[in-house]
Amino acid sequence: xEPYVEWLRARQSEFLTEYQELLSIxxxxxxxxxxxxxxxxxxxxxxxxxxxxxxxxxxxxxCGHPIVLAECLNAPGKPTVLVYGHYDVQPADPLDEWKSxxxxxxxxxDYMFARGASDMKGQLMCALKxxxxxxxxxxxxxxxxxxxxxxxxxxxxxxPDFVEAHKADLACDVVLNCDGGIYAPDQPSIVxxxxxxxxxxxxxxxxxxxxxxxxxxxxxxxxxxxxxxxIAGLHDADxxxxxxxxxxxxxxxxxxxxxxxxxxxxxxxxFLQLAGASVLHGETGYSTVERLxxxxxxxxxxxxxxxxxxxxxxVLPARACAKMSMRLVPDQRPDEAEAQLRAYxxxxxxEGVSWTLHCHSWGPGAVMERSSDYxxxxxxxxxxxxxxxxxxxxxxxxxxxxxxxQQRLGVDSIMLGFALPGDGIHGPNERxxxxxxxxxxxxxxxFLCGL
Amino acid sequence: xEPYVEWLRARQSEFLTEYQELLSIxxxxxxxxxxxxxxxxxxxxxxxxxxxxxxxxxxxxxCGHPIVLAECLNAPGKPTVLVYGHYDVQPADPLDEWKSxxxxxxxxxDYMFARGASDMKGQLMCALKxxxxxxxxxxxxxxxxxxxxxxxxxxxxxxPDFVEAHKADLACDVVLNCDGGIYAPDQPSIVxxxxxxxxxxxxxxxxxxxxxxxxxxxxxxxxxxxxxxxIAGLHDADxxxxxxxxxxxxxxxxxxxxxxxxxxxxxxxxFLQLAGASVLHGETGYSTVERLxxxxxxxxxxxxxxxxxxxxxxVLPARACAKMSMRLVPDQRPDEAEAQLRAYxxxxxxEGVSWTLHCHSWGPGAVMERSSDYxxxxxxxxxxxxxxxxxxxxxxxxxxxxxxxQQRLGVDSIMLGFALPGDGIHGPNERxxxxxxxxxxxxxxxFLCGL
Numbered sequence: 001x002e003p004y005v006e007w008l009r010a011r012q013s014e015f016l017t018e019y020q021e022l023l024s025i026x027x028x029x030x031x032x033x034x035x036x037x038x039x040x041x042x043x044x045x046x047x048x049x050x051x052x053x054x055x056x057x058x059x060x061x062x063c064g065h066p067i068v069l070a071e072c073l074n075a076p077g078k079p080t081v082l083v084y085g086h087y088d089v090q091p092a093d094p095l096d097e098w099k100s101x102x103x104x105x106x107x108x109x110d111y112m113f114a115r116g117a118s119d120m121k122g123q124l125m126c127a128l129k130x131x132x133x134x135x136x137x138x139x140x141x142x143x144x145x146x147x148x149x150x151x152x153x154x155x156x157x158x159x160p161d162f163v164e165a166h167k168a169d170l171a172c173d174v175v176l177n178c179d180g181g182i183y184a185p186d187q188p189s190i191v192x193x194x195x196x197x198x199x200x201x202x203x204x205x206x207x208x209x210x211x212x213x214x215x216x217x218x219x220x221x222x223x224x225x226x227x228x229x230x231i232a233g234l235h236d237a238d239x240x241x242x243x244x245x246x247x248x249x250x251x252x253x254x255x256x257x258x259x260x261x262x263x264x265x266x267x268x269x270x271f272l273q274l275a276g277a278s279v280l281h282g283e284t285g286y287s288t289v290e291r292l293x294x295x296x297x298x299x300x301x302x303x304x305x306x307x308x309x310x311x312x313x314x315v316l317p318a319r320a321c322a323k324m325s326m327r328l329v330p331d332q333r334p335d336e337a338e339a340q341l342r343a344y345x346x347x348x349x350x351e352g353v354s355w356t357l358h359c360h361s362w363g364p365g366a367v368m369e370r371s372s373d374y375x376x377x378x379x380x381x382x383x384x385x386x387x388x389x390x391x392x393x394x395x396x397x398x399x400x401x402x403x404x405x406q407q408r409l410g411v412d413s414i415m416l417g418f419a420l421p422g423d424g425i426h427g428p429n430e431r432x433x434x435x436x437x438x439x440x441x442x443x444x445x446x447f448l449c450g451l
Numbered sequence: 452x453e454p455y456v457e458w459l460r461a462r463q464s465e466f467l468t469e470y471q472e473l474l475s476i477x478x479x480x481x482x483x484x485x486x487x488x489x490x491x492x493x494x495x496x497x498x499x500x501x502x503x504x505x506x507x508x509x510x511x512x513x514c515g516h517p518i519v520l521a522e523c524l525n526a527p528g529k530p531t532v533l534v535y536g537h538y539d540v541q542p543a544d545p546l547d548e549w550k551s552x553x554x555x556x557x558x559x560x561d562y563m564f565a566r567g568a569s570d571m572k573g574q575l576m577c578a579l580k581x582x583x584x585x586x587x588x589x590x591x592x593x594x595x596x597x598x599x600x601x602x603x604x605x606x607x608x609x610x611p612d613f614v615e616a617h618k619a620d621l622a623c624d625v626v627l628n629c630d631g632g633i634y635a636p637d638q639p640s641i642v643x644x645x646x647x648x649x650x651x652x653x654x655x656x657x658x659x660x661x662x663x664x665x666x667x668x669x670x671x672x673x674x675x676x677x678x679x680x681x682i683a684g685l686h687d688a689d690x691x692x693x694x695x696x697x698x699x700x701x702x703x704x705x706x707x708x709x710x711x712x713x714x715x716x717x718x719x720x721x722f723l724q725l726a727g728a729s730v731l732h733g734e735t736g737y738s739t740v741e742r743l744x745x746x747x748x749x750x751x752x753x754x755x756x757x758x759x760x761x762x763x764x765x766v767l768p769a770r771a772c773a774k775m776s777m778r779l780v781p782d783q784r785p786d787e788a789e790a791q792l793r794a795y796x797x798x799x800x801x802e803g804v805s806w807t808l809h810c811h812s813w814g815p816g817a818v819m820e821r822s823s824d825y826x827x828x829x830x831x832x833x834x835x836x837x838x839x840x841x842x843x844x845x846x847x848x849x850x851x852x853x854x855x856x857q858q859r860l861g862v863d864s865i866m867l868g869f870a871l872p873g874d875g876i877h878g879p880n881e882r883x884x885x886x887x888x889x890x891x892x893x894x895x896x897x898f899l900c901g902l
Contacts, residue, residue: 030762090764097660154762195665199763208727209548210878214646214848217778218748219722219739221732225682225751232683235676271670276659276769279803281672288670297669300676301766302757307774311481311605312650312811313541314776315752315877323758325765327668352730360763397665426766427661
């Protein structure tokens with residue numbers, strides 16, 4: 001047994017303590033009241049990185065939350081690996097659906113329950129522990145850099161400028177992106193493509209202020225009706241998005257890739273059970289795997305307007321709002337998608353409505369080369385630890401940093417994380433399967449040693 | 452000048468003080484945290500009624516908020532008038548749109564600003580002051596009873612049973628319903644018909660809990676999409692409600708009544724300005740006056756689902772909800788309307804959706820005889836005080852108690868109140884035009900003396 005594996009296996013409870021410490025800090029990047037918590041998390045990481053042997057580690061301020069940079073370049077002739085991660089988390093609402101408090105991490109059975117347990121403080125701690133294990137054995141087998149941001153969950157607004165301004169600091173041969181998962185505990189997988197994201201907010205206003213629904217109802221436009229019609233018009237009966245031009249740049253799936261995706265051991269019944277849903281739904285003519293990974297989609301993420309409290313209020317609201325996001329596939333351009341949505345709204349909004357469309361954030365999708373040395377090394381490490389070769393899949397989620405680093409630094413990312421599809425990330429009772437993390441540490445260490 | 456008029460004119464500032472005292476109590480019936488305030492308001496009224504000469508006055512407990520009953524039956528041979536009012540108010544949200552605090556009544560110019568100023572603590576105080584003026588002159592000219600409820604704004608859930616159980620206490624010749632208004636300060640009007648109301652809440656659920664929109668988006672039903680489609684399907688392009696059967700019992704407007712309604716000095720531009728809207732909207736083929744008073748309508752009063760906080764959260768929500776109300780015209784039956792809506796939803800909801808429809812409250816509409824002695828006396832009192840004969844109109848709002856008392860006690864209600872269409876009731880910055888209240892007191896006193 002490799003000495004670092006032995007080292008890691010002996011330190012699982014130490015790891016758990018550190019992991020819980022990190023999970024206890026509510027680093028919710030989107031809520032202003034947690035700004036100090038986010039900064040505290042960055043400082044925690046800097047201290048940690050220094051302790052495990054980085055020659056440089058700092059929390060660099062940005063217009064938003066700090067970005068943690070670190071490096072140790074003592075492996076001449078060896079590749080430089082940039083470890084990417086994020087230390088911010090999603091808000092924890094709806095709070096009343098959590099079984100234990102989201103920021104009081106609790107181990108129940110083989111799982112750690114907490115906001116961020118899986119997305120992605122678990123993966124982050126796993127990578128840090130792997131590096132610590134290597135540092136305990138002597139000099140690192142590769143040159144290491146860290147890029148850990150605190151704004152991933154709000155669309156990484158500071159990252160593009162930061163990367164542009166720190167190209168030399170970030171220069172590397174490959175990115176090890178820890179923000180990901182595998183298919184199942186007994187079936188490792190590697191994501192080679194990601195969907196992009198464009199996130200919008202729409203406000204529809206038909207009156208100056210809320211009105212009495214008896215005195216005005218039936219004589220004035222209702223903004224909830226207008227917004228509902230706009231949303232209802234976004235899809236046809238076949239689940240296709242009706243925003244004109246939306247599919248223009250979508251690369252059709254060729255038979256070779258459809259065959260590759262058929263290898264994904266996906267089970268629609270398990271998928272439904274995971275979702276707690278009873279029917280599949282989506283674009284006609286595509287399998288669920290294709291719908292989620294290789295086809296774009298559009299979802300309303302939130303809607304509100306009028307009276308939403310307990311009981312009844314007979315109000316004709318003045319405005320209604322929605323949050324809406326598109327998952328884009330490579331070749332679709334987020335800026336074009338925004339323009340297409342705006343043109344759709346211009347056409348659909350009736351006279352007498354004032355409306356706004358605001359883009360919160362966007363990032364392109366990405367596809368990586370499946371046969372590179374790095375991809376092969378990652379596959380090998382997974383096979384060694386999990387005892388089974390990984391399959392390759394496209395991922396429905398968005399990791400915009402992958403496209404960003406591909407464009408700005410010219411490097412591919414190896415998506416290597418140990419979350420599971422059932423972890424409930426972004427929802428209540430987020431959890432992380434702990435045996436996966438223990439194997440994850442070994443996988444990271446093996447991957448770095450294998451380059 | 453009648454002595455009671457002189458009495459009233461000398462006591463306007465005393466009236467203002469009492470009016471502000473009543474407005475300061477936040478008797479919001481729909482919010483549990485204001486339960487004690489609602490009870491306090493009832494007690495305040497009982498004390499007041501005793502002071503102005505009622506031989507019996509009490510706050511009768513119900514399952515919800517108390518109902519205030521009072522009487523003074525010392526005018527043998529004269530008619531018995533039951534004064535109806537409500538002392539509860541709507542919630543004050545959105546709070547940030549109020550210029551002065553909703554429960555810190557403020558006089559600005561000729562207006563009193565406060566939640567309830569117009570709907571209907573102003574009208575209530577006005578009637579109480581008129582009765583006080585009469586009591587100062589000697590025995591009352593009629594037998595008086597009071598029925599003041601604290602649940603009007605939540606649909607009067609306790610009232611039907613209460614009326615049934617107190618038929619003898621409430622027996623009367625006519626109801627003086629003070630919960631109303633006139634068309635303009637220089638143009639009195641009398642409402643002879645009211646729309647009914649049926650208020651619903653719908654919940655649509657497609658998954659067990661909120662999901663990540665990247666991992667599930669495009670593969671699972673989105674409840675906001677489903678709800679939006681359901682709402683969008685409620686109206687056709689001509690503004691007609693598409694719930695099957697909805698218009699079945701609606702009495703077509705005959706030419707005589709259309710001619711009567713054309714006398715209403717309504718101005719569409721003023722109506723739009725009042726609403727703060729830029730276009731009219733409603734059922735094709737009807738004027739605004741007809742749309743609001745003589746045609747039924749359906750409005751979504753509130754909608755919510757998914758993430759509604761600041762910023763962006765990439766969530767595929769598990770559920771979406773809406774509050775929805777119908778304004779019904781006489782002959783439409785609220786229970787039938789509910790069944791029709793349920794049938795519509797059953798037909799429209801796609802497979803895999805679990806949904807509920809809950810009816811918060813309902814009440815039928817009402818039409819009153821325009822040529823009764825009481826209606827004539829009311830018209831005469833208005834003409835004497837305002838110097839101009841009132842016109843007769845149908846009202847778009849709902850005062851379910853009118854239909855209830857018509858059915859249970861067999862008496863018509865005279866709708867006599869002094870609110871104005873621009874008072875902003877149920878919205879922010881609700882106000883009452885004070886000169887109207889001063890004239891209102893005289894009108895009430897004249898009406899009671901004229902029977």
